[in-house]
Amino acid sequence: MEESFKSVEQLSDQPLGKARQLVRVAALLHDIGHCCFSHAAEEVIQKDSDHESLTVIVLTQPDLFGDLLNRLFFPGCSDLAAKIIRLKGLPPQLQVLRDIVSGQVDADRTDYLLRDSHHCGVDYGLFDFRRMIECLTLRQDPVGLGGLEIAIHRDGIHTFEALILARYQMNTQVYYHRLRRIYDLYLKEYFKARGKVDFDAPQKVLQYNDVTMLATIMQDANGSGAPSQPWAKRIRDRVHHRLVFESDEDTGAAQIKRMKLAFERIQSENEDVNFLWDLAQVSIHKLLLPDDKEEGDFVQFYVIDRDGREDLIGERSPILRKIPRWFQVFRIFADLGHDQKPLLQEIADKCKEYARA
Amino acid sequence: MALKLTETWEQALLTAIAQMATQSNFDGFLGRTALQKILYFLQISGVPMKYRFDLYHYGPYCDLISRDVEWLLADGVLKDESTNPIKYSNYRTSDEADELLEIHRKDLEMYKTIIDTVVKALLPLKPDHLEMLATIDYVYRYIRAGGGEGPWKKRVIDRFMQVKKDKFQYS
Numbered sequence: 001m002e003e004s005f006k007s008v009e010q011l012s013d014q015p016l017g018k019a020r021q022l023v024r025v026a027a028l029l030h031d032i033g034h035c036c037f038s039h040a041a042e043e044v045i046q047k048d049s050d051h052e053s054l055t056v057i058v059l060t061q062p063d064l065f066g067d068l069l070n071r072l073f074f075p076g077c078s079d080l081a082a083k084i085i086r087l088k089g090l091p092p093q094l095q096v097l098r099d100i101v102s103g104q105v106d107a108d109r110t111d112y113l114l115r116d117s118h119h120c121g122v123d124y125g126l127f128d129f130r131r132m133i134e135c136l137t138l139r140q141d142p143v144g145l146g147g148l149e150i151a152i153h154r155d156g157i158h159t160f161e162a163l164i165l166a167r168y169q170m171n172t173q174v175y176y177h178r179l180r181r182i183y184d185l186y187l188k189e190y191f192k193a194r195g196k197v198d199f200d201a202p203q204k205v206l207q208y209n210d211v212t213m214l215a216t217i218m219q220d221a222n223g224s225g226a227p228s229q230p231w232a233k234r235i236r237d238r239v240h241h242r243l244v245f246e247s248d249e250d251t252g253a254a255q256i257k258r259m260k261l262a263f264e265r266i267q268s269e270n271e272d273v274n275f276l277w278d279l280a281q282v283s284i285h286k287l288l289l290p291d292d293k294e295e296g297d298f299v300q301f302y303v304i305d306r307d308g309r310e311d312l313i314g315e316r317s318p319i320l321r322k323i324p325r326w327f328q329v330f331r332i333f334a335d336l337g338h339d340q341k342p343l344l345q346e347i348a349d350k351c352k353e354y355a356r357a
Numbered sequence: 358m359a360l361k362l363t364e365t366w367e368q369a370l371l372t373a374i375a376q377m378a379t380q381s382n383f384d385g386f387l388g389r390t391a392l393q394k395i396l397y398f399l400q401i402s403g404v405p406m407k408y409r410f411d412l413y414h415y416g417p418y419c420d421l422i423s424r425d426v427e428w429l430l431a432d433g434v435l436k437d438e439s440t441n442p443i444k445y446s447n448y449r450t451s452d453e454a455d456e457l458l459e460i461h462r463k464d465l466e467m468y469k470t471i472i473d474t475v476v477k478a479l480l481p482l483k484p485d486h487l488e489m490l491a492t493i494d495y496v497y498r499y500i501r502a503g504g505g506e507g508p509w510k511k512r513v514i515d516r517f518m519q520v521k522k523d524k525f526q527y528s
Contacts, residue, residue: 009504087409091503253362253431260361286420298413 001138001148004093010076021073023097026084027107029065032058035205036213040187044196056082057202064202096138096148104287104301105136105150105163113166116174124169127162135159137304151302152313161319168284171327176280178243182333183235185276190217190231241276241333242344245351251328255355259330262354266332266347273347274335281328289314289321359453362432367406368425369461370396370472372434372454377476379449385481388439388446392426393418394487395479401494402475404468412499412520416492489525493517 005015011022033054035041042050058064059082069078083090084098100107110129117125135156141149152160174180191198199205220232234240244266247259256279263277288298290312302310314320332351336344374395378387397410397417410417426448429435436451458465465472479487497513514527 007503007505089502092499093503253427257361257431 001096004148008080008091008093010074010080014074018074018077019094019097022077022080022084022094023100025069025073025077026081026097026101029059029081030055030085030101030108032065033202033205035199036208036210037187040184041191041199043188044191044194044199052085054202054205056086058206059085061202064206092147096150099150103150104285104299105132105152105160109167110163113163113170116170117166120174122174124173125166127166128159129163132156132159132163139302139304139310149302151304151310154303154305154316157303157313157317160313161317164285164287164320164323168323168327171282171284172249176282176327176329178246178331178333179240181278181280181331182240182243182276185278186231186234186240190220190228190235193226193228193231194220241274241335242337243331244275244334244344244348245330245332245355247330247355249327249329250324251330256328256330258357259332259355262351262357263332265354266351269350270334270347273343276333276335278331278333279328280331281326284323284325284327285320286325287314287320288312291321360432360434360456362428363425363434363457364460365425366461366464367408367421368429368434369457369465370399370404370406371422371425371429372450372457373465373472374476375435375448376450376454376458377473378480379454381480383480386439386445386447386484387480388448388484389423389426390415390484391480391482391487392448393422394484394491395476396422397491398475398479398494399472401498402471404471410495412492412495416488417495485524489521492520496520 002015005011005019008015011018031051033051033056035051039051059069059078060066066078069081070076080091080094084094084101087098090098102108110132113125113127114129117123132152135153137151137153138148139151141147198208217232217235220226220228221236223229223232245259245262247255251259260277263275267275286299288300292298301313303313303316304310334344334347336347371392374392375387377383394416396406396408396419400406400408400410408419408421410419412418426435430437433451433453434457435448435454437446438449439445439447482490493513496516497509500509500512500516518525518527
């Protein structure tokens with residue numbers, strides 16, 4: 001590993017020490033370009049500037065973090081950290097650092113699953129991360145370009161399974177839960193209604209955090225007739241649309257098209273009710289499994305035995321073979337209160353019928 | 358509006374490629390590999406897109422492209438004319454293609470020259486030829502990013518042969 005890092009010019013004098021600094025910087029700062037409420041405000045920030053682009057701007061611009069990182073750590077640190085995040089132009093020798101920051105077993109997921117689980121007060125998302133880290137190892141990648149890749153010792157198979165299961169459960173039960181999704185829709189509408197002016201420059205994005213934005217939402221809810229006010233009021237008063245239709249967790253593209261048509265039909269039949277639709281989709285894992293017909297788009301993650309034998313993790317884990325790769329759910333929400341239960345039920349029944357048609 | 362699932366710039370690019378095959382009455386196959394590699398070369402030629410390519414067994418690959426094709430098929434923008442779709446695909450545009458292309462007409466016009474040049478050059482090539490070209494290019498860029506000085510040709514060929522083993526012969 002040392003030899004590999006040494007060939008990168010900026011790391012050549014202290015390869016391991018600088019690589020360690022670099023991976024820490026990239027892991028800690030990889031989401032620094034996120035707006036308040038993470039992805040909710042992303043649609044209103046300037047064109048082509050998703051949170052990752054903003055992260056790169058923050059890391060490399062001299063007056064933001066660029067000079068600071070190069071001075072505190074080593075010259076070229078900010079540029080290499082940005083390349084780890086953006087991938088573009090990343091020296092192949094540093095691919096393994098990228099995998100630690102963002103890969104199948106990465107620091108990001110290991111951190112946020114446990115943290116979110118704790119703060120949401122749920123028991124989903126827990127796994128023995130210390131054991132998993134102990135069991136991680138490296139292997140030479142014979143398929144790629146001769147770099148190193150992360151693998152797991154066979155004693156870590158079960159905790160790796162627990163990580164993937166944690167990801168599945170947190171996505172289905174927390175991140176893509178119907179109530180979280182409806183408030184996410186309100187946040188997006190709220191930000192759209194406020195316009196791009198809050199986020200049209202990196203400095204402005206950095207000015208806001210969740211707390212300052214919550215205070216702004218409270219103010220707007222009390223305001224007088226601004227386009228953002230209805231959304232702010234919904235968030236403040238917790239007056240939300242009700243779920244009237246939810247598809248299975250693995251709904252395919254053709255079925256989703258049918259459900260969108262069902263949405264339009266139910267909307268035209270109930271013009272006095274406001275409806276919203278939502279498509280929640282997330283990848284749970286991308287591991288290559290024994291039944292895959294095409295190798296093209298799957299990650300080959302290896303288990304290393306005590307005798308050095310290497311197997312794809314999908315061959316060794318019956319549990320991973322059963323966990324769905326994708327979570328894809330279509331939902332329809334109606335703006336109806338608890339006092340309109342019969343209508344709510346009637347609409348729910350019709351949605352089911354139309355979605356099947 | 359007939360489109361229900363598709364609207365993005367990347368989906369319009371995929372459609373524009375298939376439309377060139379449709380309008381030129383191209384009698385070869387425009388399958389999964391060809392779409393992947395054509396988009397790869399469009400990206401390195403300067404057409405902006407959110408796809409990120411990693412090196413897999415068949416060369417540079419982005420799984421989001423496969424998902425976008427799935428949406429385009431479901432939305433009636435593309436159709437698969439293959440007689441054996443499990444084994445291979447052969448995409449052409451379908452009824453709703455114009456609506457999607459119209460949404461991105463301005464941007465498509467801006468990149469028309471690059472798109473035309475790249476697609477015309479690559480469309481007639483067989484999938485394994487495209488795989489070879491895209492992999493060589495990917496390996497070259499990857500090695501260059503590692504620093505040092507040329508000449509690069511031998512290093513690229515060595516790495517390429519290491520990746521592809523005996524699939525291709527060098528003479």
